[in-house]
Structure formats: C-alpha cells, structure tokens
Ligand code: SF4
C-alpha cells in the first residue's frame with residue numbers, strides 16, 4: 001500500500017515526534033508513505049473563509065502533485081484534511097468551478113484532474129488497513145492504560161463534506177485506541193473544539209478551553225490522545241503556560257499505536273513531547 | 287477591542303442596510319440567512335460563546351438579516367469564530383452561522399478589513415509557502431532525527447496563484 005504523504009506546516013516545523021511516529025508506524029504496517037516534492041501549505045482553514053477561489057487553487061496545487069505521483073494523499077492534520085478534502089470534492093463535482101481554478105493554476109503550469117482521494121491517517125488505518133489487521137499486528141498491548149481521546153473538529157466536520165464517521169457520536173479514534181489494548185474512556189464534553197484557531201485573536205480563551213478539557217481528562221484517564229497537530233499544541237501549551245501544570249501527557253495517536261506494535265519508545269519521537277509521557281511504559285507487557 | 291453588539295442604541299434599517307444584506311446573500315454561504323428563526327442553538331452550543339460574552343452567533347445571524355454592516359465588521363467579532371462547525375451541524379434551518387461569518391470575512395476583506403493575525407498568516411504563506419519558516423534550522427533538526435528534508439514548497443507558484451486571483455493585493459492593501 002502506497003500513499004503520497006502530506007505532512008503539513010505545523011508537523012513539519014514543530015512536531016517531528018508526530019512525523020517520526022507516523023513514518024515508523026506506517027512502515028511497520030507495510031504502508032509506504034512517499035514525500036510530495038514541491039508541496040507547501042494546504043492554504044489553512046483561515047484562507048477558506050477569506051477567498052474561495054484562492055483557497056481552492058492553493059489546495060489544488062498540492063493535490064496536483066499527488067495526481068502526478070498517481071497516489072492518494074494521506075494527511076496527519078485535521079485542518080489540512082478538511083481543506084484538501086473540501087477542495088478536492090468541490091472541484092471534482094463542479095466543472096465550472098474547476099475551469100475557473102484551472103485557469104488560475106495554468107499560471108503556474110498545473111491542472112487539476114480529479115484523479116486522487118484525500119484521507120486522514122485515522123481513516124486510512126480504519127478503512128484501508130482495517131481494525132482486524134491492526135489488532136493482529138499488536139505485539140505489546142497497553143493493558144490498563146486509560147486514554148482520553150480528542151477527535152477535534154475537521155476530521156469529522158462539515159459532515160456533508162467529510163463523510164467520515166458520525167459527527168456527533170464518532171467511534172473511530174476510540175476503536176483505534178482500544179485495539180492497542182488501552183481503554184478509551186468517555187468523558188464530558190469529549191467533542192468540544194480546542195479553539196486553537198483563535199489562539200492568535202484571544203489566546204486567553206484558547207488556554208481556558210484547553211485547560212478545562214485537560215483537567216476533565218485528568219479525572220478519568222492517564223493520558224490524552226490527539227489526531228491533529230493544532231489540537232495537540234493547544235492541549236500541551238495550555239498546560240505549559242500554567243504556574244503548576246496539570247501534567248497530563250498528550251500523545252499523537254501513531255505514537256500510541258507504534259508502542260503497541262512493538263516499536264521502541266525511543267524510536268517514536270517522544271522526546272519531542274514537552275510533557276513527559278514515559279509513564280505509559282508502566283503499562284507495557286513484555 | 288470588542289464590538290458592542292448590544293442594541294441599546296436602536297437599530298435603523300435604511301437603504302444601505304438592505305443593500306448590504308443583498309450583497310451578503312449573494313456571497314456563497316450566506317444564502318439562507320432569511321430562514322433564521324432565532325432559536326439560539328448556535329449560541330448555546332458554541333465553544334467560544336460559552337466563554338466570550340460579546341461573541342453571540344445568534345445575534346450575528348440577526349444583524350446579518352438586518353444588514354447591520356458596521357456592527358458586524360467592527361472589532362474582533364468576525365475573527366473570534368474558531369470554525370468548529372458545531373453551529374453548521376446543528377442549525378435546524380441550515381442557516382449556519384459559521385458560513386455567514388465566512389461570507390462576512392470575505393466582504394470585510396473587500397472593505398480593507400482583516401484581523402492582523404490573519405493578515406500575517408496569509409503573508410507567511412505567500413512569502414514562505416508555509417505558515418512558519420521551515421529553513422536550514424528546521425531541516426538540520428530534521429536531519430538529526432533521521433527525517434528527510436521538508437519539501438521545498440515552490441514559493442513562486444504559491445505567490446503567483448495568490449496574486450493572480452487578486453487576493454494578495456487585497457490583503458496587502460489592508
Ligand atoms: S441555530 Fe440557525 S436558526 Fe437557530 S438562531 Fe442560529 S442561525 Fe438561526
């Protein structure tokens with residue numbers, strides 16, 4: 001199985017732990033992730049709200065690169081996933097819009113054809129590999145580890161575009177956590193947004209929202225697991241800016257899966273997690 | 287500065303308000319504003335409204351219907367939406383305040399209004415191809431971690447696209 005790997009700005013620049021864990025885990029599962037030469041920012045969910053055609057063209061430029069590679073795209077950021085999926089679907093569906101955007105893309109010698117799909121890594125794990133196969137590959141179950149899953153918004157919403165899981169009662173991430181032998185717990189306000197996107201407008205609000213969730217998770221679980229670099233940074237930073245941090249480890253899903261698959265803790269980029277997550281090791285069976 | 291969305295001063299609806307509403311309804315996403323019956327689901331479930339009392343999605347929908355351009359474009363109101371799509375999913379009339387806000391941001395930009403954070407981000411994309419600098423320092427770190435170099439994002443292409451649509455000129459003019 002082979003995919004074009006769209007890493008995304010935040011992960012590339014700051015969260016190499018996430019990227020390492022994704023690459024190692026994929027490799028272990030026999031998935032080849034191929035880098036996308038010339039790819040850049042997806043455009044961001046901000047740009048979508050500012051200019052429709054520009055947002056579509058910036059997203060489509062990245063999709064064109066995957067089309068040339070002849071590969072579907074795998075992403076690790078909820079935001080990139082939404083931006084690229086929305087553009088891909090809109091442009092495939094609406095020939096008039098596609099022409100308009102292709103006129104812009106012609107300026108840089110590219111053309112959107114509509115030949116590939118975009119999917120978040122969680123979706124790839126569930127739909128392309130399958131829970132059963134992942135379960136069979138688990139070598140060291142994380143028995144007894146209680147996990148507070150955070151889905152984030154754009155993995156699931158807008159649901160009429162994303163068409164993945166249930167936007168009000170999703171189960172994918174919980175299932176993927178349970179398959180590692182850990183237990184994904186239920187907690188109040190599990191689906192609430194991290195509000196990371198307004199960090200640059202009202203940082204105090206984002207920290208308050210983040211901290212509320214972290215404190216809730218702390219009551220029920222040992223660690224928190226995310227599937228988006230933006231959400232991750234919100235939950236990590238909101239703790240770091242406190243005088244006394246609640247110290248709830250925040251872990252990228254592929255790091256958790258990687259451990260269960262038998263990859264060494266040191267190989268999964270955990271030294272990039274600023275809140276020490278080594279407590280997980282206590283839950284590993286030899 | 288936060289917009290005062292209270293209606294203490296009273297709301298007048300003149301020709302210019304009707305005109306602004308027409309403009310808004312022609313912007314993709316805001317077509318259904320007249321169907322809002324003020325049920326308040328959007329405000330009740332908004333994670334930002336829960337903590338910021340000046341940010342009221344239902345009121346944004348109402349002010350849109352009344353074409354209250356100044357009240358809507360002033361201050362941080364439009365820039366406080368986190369884009370979580372909760373109101374999008376739950377609005378019983380599919381009016382979707384998230385989409386009204388998105389349409390309003392597009393109109394704001396045409397009036398030369400953009401939040402400084404948004405402006406900085408858009409300029410970063412045009413200048414670096416990424417929202418952050420990913421240069422020698424980041425690539426050296428990546429090398430230490432056995433990661434391949436970050437893709438070179440062909441900044442010229444990205445800038446050319448943003449110029450061609452007129453977007454970059456608008457942003458720079460703000
Ligand atoms: S949820 Fe929809 S109908 Fe109800 S107040 Fe908000 S925009 Fe209006």
Ligand code: SF4
Nearest residue numbers: 332367368370371373
């Ligand atoms: S999309 Fe914006 S307005 Fe709607 S619920 Fe989320 S933060 Fe509130």
